[in-house]
Amino acid sequence: MFHDPVFASRMLTLLTLSFHIIYATIGVGIPLFIMIAQWLGIKKNDDHYILMARRWARGYVITVAVGVVTGTIISLQLALLWPNFMELAGNIIALPLFMEVFAFFFEAIFLGIYLYTGNRFKNKKTHFLLLIPVAIGAGMSAFFITTVNGFMNAPQGFDIVNGTLVNVNPVLAMFNLASPTKIAHVLAASYMTAAFILAAIAAFKLIKGSKHTYHKKALHMTMKIGLIFAVAVALIGDFSGKYLAEYQPEKLAAAEWHFETGEGAPLLLYGVLDENQEPKYAIKLPYVLSILAFGSPSSEVIGLDEFPAEEQPPLEVHYYFDTMITIGMVMIAISFLYWLGSRMRYTFVESNWFRWLIVLGGPLSMLAIESGWWLAEFGRQPWIMRGIMTVSEAATTSDYVGLMFVLFALLYLILGIGTIVILRKMFANNPLEKELAKVQSTQGGEQ
Amino acid sequence: MSLEILGISVLWTFLFGYVILASIDFGAGFFNAYSILIGKEKILSKVIQRYLSPVWSVTNVFFVFFYIGIVGFFPKTATYFGTILLIPGSIALILMAIRGSYYAFESYRAGHKGYATMYGIAGLLIPPALSVVLAIAQGGFVTIENGTPQLDYFALFTSPLSWSIVVLAIIAVLYISAVFLTWYADKAQDADARDLMRRYALIWAIPLIVAASGIIIELRYHNYMLFENLLNLWWMFAVSFVLWALTTWFIWRKRSYTAALWLLVGQFAFAFFAYGIAHYPYLLYPHLTIHEGFTNQAMAISLVIVFVLGLALLIPSIYLLLKLFLFDEEYIQGKKE
Numbered sequence: 001m002f003h004d005p006v007f008a009s010r011m012l013t014l015l016t017l018s019f020h021i022i023y024a025t026i027g028v029g030i031p032l033f034i035m036i037a038q039w040l041g042i043k044k045n046d047d048h049y050i051l052m053a054r055r056w057a058r059g060y061v062i063t064v065a066v067g068v069v070t071g072t073i074i075s076l077q078l079a080l081l082w083p084n085f086m087e088l089a090g091n092i093i094a095l096p097l098f099m100e101v102f103a104f105f106f107e108a109i110f111l112g113i114y115l116y117t118g119n120r121f122k123n124k125k126t127h128f129l130l131l132i133p134v135a136i137g138a139g140m141s142a143f144f145i146t147t148v149n150g151f152m153n154a155p156q157g158f159d160i161v162n163g164t165l166v167n168v169n170p171v172l173a174m175f176n177l178a179s180p181t182k183i184a185h186v187l188a189a190s191y192m193t194a195a196f197i198l199a200a201i202a203a204f205k206l207i208k209g210s211k212h213t214y215h216k217k218a219l220h221m222t223m224k225i226g227l228i229f230a231v232a233v234a235l236i237g238d239f240s241g242k243y244l245a246e247y248q249p250e251k252l253a254a255a256e257w258h259f260e261t262g263e264g265a266p267l268l269l270y271g272v273l274d275e276n277q278e279p280k281y282a283i284k285l286p287y288v289l290s291i292l293a294f295g296s297p298s299s300e301v302i303g304l305d306e307f308p309a310e311e312q313p314p315l316e317v318h319y320y321f322d323t324m325i326t327i328g329m330v331m332i333a334i335s336f337l338y339w340l341g342s343r344m345r346y347t348f349v350e351s352n353w354f355r356w357l358i359v360l361g362g363p364l365s366m367l368a369i370e371s372g373w374w375l376a377e378f379g380r381q382p383w384i385m386r387g388i389m390t391v392s393e394a395a396t397t398s399d400y401v402g403l404m405f406v407l408f409a410l411l412y413l414i415l416g417i418g419t420i421v422i423l424r425k426m427f428a429n430n431p432l433e434k435e436l437a438k439v440q441s442t443q444g445g446e447q
Numbered sequence: 448m449s450l451e452i453l454g455i456s457v458l459w460t461f462l463f464g465y466v467i468l469a470s471i472d473f474g475a476g477f478f479n480a481y482s483i484l485i486g487k488e489k490i491l492s493k494v495i496q497r498y499l500s501p502v503w504s505v506t507n508v509f510f511v512f513f514y515i516g517i518v519g520f521f522p523k524t525a526t527y528f529g530t531i532l533l534i535p536g537s538i539a540l541i542l543m544a545i546r547g548s549y550y551a552f553e554s555y556r557a558g559h560k561g562y563a564t565m566y567g568i569a570g571l572l573i574p575p576a577l578s579v580v581l582a583i584a585q586g587g588f589v590t591i592e593n594g595t596p597q598l599d600y601f602a603l604f605t606s607p608l609s610w611s612i613v614v615l616a617i618i619a620v621l622y623i624s625a626v627f628l629t630w631y632a633d634k635a636q637d638a639d640a641r642d643l644m645r646r647y648a649l650i651w652a653i654p655l656i657v658a659a660s661g662i663i664i665e666l667r668y669h670n671y672m673l674f675e676n677l678l679n680l681w682w683m684f685a686v687s688f689v690l691w692a693l694t695t696w697f698i699w700r701k702r703s704y705t706a707a708l709w710l711l712v713g714q715f716a717f718a719f720f721a722y723g724i725a726h727y728p729y730l731l732y733p734h735l736t737i738h739e740g741f742t743n744q745a746m747a748i749s750l751v752i753v754f755v756l757g758l759a760l761l762i763p764s765i766y767l768l769l770k771l772f773l774f775d776e777e778y779i780q781g782k783k784e
Binding site: 061062065066068069070071072073075076077079080081082083084086087088089090091092094095097098099100101102104105106108109110112113116117120133165168169170171396397398400401404407408411414415418419422 | 515530541543
């Protein structure tokens with residue numbers, strides 16, 4: 001299979017994106033929490049929050065470093081693996097790509113300044129202000145890159161007349177129909193995942209016997225903000241479904257195993273496909289798909305039968321869809337129970353079994369991010385630019401992609417292990433108690 | 448000035464910025480690893496880390512900027528270079544990935560031999576991997592078969608020209624970095640580090656000029672058009688040579704290192720732009736020119752507008768960064784953390 005450059009290119013892109021998205025999600029999400037913690041620290045005059053911001057920022061740097069290199073890799077692989085796509089894309093959608101570089105540039109500069117100026121400013125607020133461009137730069141990066149992905153799903157802003165590209169309008173291409181829901185979904189999901197990863201760390205420390213209020217404050221803050229973003233992700237996800245039903249019905253139909261166009265469409269949850277490609281063991285909720293897609297039980301939802309077989313996305317995207325929404329719902333439930341439990345002073349909130357659930361929530365949220373992207377990317381097949389260019393037309397003809405896959409797989413293994421080892425060492429060598437004592441002895445929150 | 452010339456000039460300038468910044472970065476990484484391995488780490492590590500820590504991620508952005516810019520302004524480069532660069536490009540990417548992440552890893556385990564060696568060596572291998580693109584772009588190694596470009600690896604790897612470019616890339620990295628760090632160590636009032644880096648700078652000065660001249664001579668046999676164009680720009684190379692001689696003289700006589708650093712930047716600027724002008728109008732000789740490869744007007748204009756707005760945002764930010772870390776004597780001398 002790896003002798004086929006198209007297949008090998010798809011697999012290498014899958015590998016790189018699946019690895020990069022872990023770091024990208026952390027890279028977009030964490031700065032918001034560093035900022036909130038630092039702000040709370042200044043406002044409440046509480047060293048715990050200042051230290052929280054500093055410790056998170058320190059770990060964040062490692063993930064940014066790896067995210068920078070994997071981001072460089074994916075952007076160059078677009079040209080190395082999909083040269084024909086990149087030529088067309090360069091002509092129409094280069095604008096947000098270009099803007100993304102500036103946004104990241106901006107973020108990188110201020111992150112560098114923030115990290116290495118711990119005690120150079122007399123006023124603590126000046127140091128805090130440096131975080132604003134970091135968080136904005138990270139958010140804008142996600143914004144611009146996601147518009148490019150939106151464009152691949154809903155290409156617009158150009159005409160093709162007799163095989164030549166005319167009337168290119170880069171701004172129209174950038175503000176394509178797929179982007180609003182996609183960007184909102186990506187940003188909210190990044191903040192949600194960052195919150196639950198930080199919560200998982202705090203919960204883990206509490207399970208391991210740390211009685212420190214530092215961890216309780218961290219857990220409390222991240223779970224509450226996590227709940228808000230988890231609900232936001234679900235609401236935005238609903239809009240994404242409505243967008244798909246209207247403009248990209250084949251993706252929705254494949255995700256929901258909705259084969260025949262019809263009114264009052266049922267929603268299928270879970271289940272597997274048998275040898276005849278028929279769903280088995282699925283939970284069937286009558287009318288629900290029509291309601292979700294258009295807001296009324298009688299509305300007509302387009303099924304896969306409207307599309308020729310070679311233009312249908314693979315049916316396994318249903319599994320990614322199920323994984324994503326199940327985790328999303330579970331995370332809303334866990335964070336809601338946490339919020340309710342702490343408010344009503346229920347004891348289960350402080351129990352180990354519940355904290356283990358929170359610990360599990362961190363990796364689960366990341367899995368939901370991965371599933372969401374697999375749904376988005378496999379669900380666009382066979383197109384790389386929907387209706388304009390297929391992945392086979394876009395791919396390189398080089399015979400060595402399979403070999404490169406092996407090399408990059410090894411690289412990601414090394415980077416992944418390296419990240420974990422370094423993060424563990426970093427915090428093991430700087431235990432909280434020691435650092436807190438140091439902060440308090442040098443009065444206030446200065447480094 | 449037409450938009451394509453404006454575009455390529457901006458991109459070439461950014462590439463020049465990357466060459467200088469990355470050379471400092473890669474060379475410093477190598478010297479750091481080398482000094483740790485031969486047990487001189489106390490002399491160098493501190494100076495190197497004070498400079499590298501705040502700017503490492505910025506250097507990388509220059510590279511990405513050049514890449515995105517060239518695909519934006521000249522989309523056809525994606526099909527021409529994307530197809531043939533799969534292997535050299537992937538190797539360069541892997542090296543950059545190892546270097547970037549191990550740099551970050553090492554900064555938390557300062558003096559860790561394994562990490563320092565990893566990123567030191569990776570850094571020295573990246574310039575050859577990237578500079579191969581220059582060898583390919585000047586022509587002779589690419590044929591078009593059935594409309595897709597094919598790279599003749601055998602010809603590329605047996606050509607004395609590509610190896611000369613590789614050698615020049617490595618020497619340039621060591622030389623640029625040594626001159627910069629001499630200046631930086633001098634600012635830091637760290638006499639031991641300064642003397643060591645000064646010695647490295649002098650060691651690499653002569654090989655640099657020999658390697659650079661060698662390439663021009665080899666081009667005579669490889670690409671006569673480019674060779675002739677280069678000869679027509681002889682005065683730019685003459686200026687570059689004089690600047691090189693002055694840099695070396697300043698360093699030799701231990702005179703103003705600041706002047707030496709700026710002369711060095713000037714020397715490379717003249718040589719780099721002379722090469723770029725001689726290459727005009729080809730992006731990939733003889734298959735692709737900047738005129739054929741140029742994007743549509745609407746995209747070109749919007750990219751230029753975004754570029755201007757982007758610079759308006761970036762220049763003050765970069766100024767702040769430089770002011771805090773590069774031109775703040777107290778920081779350099781380690782009086783501020």
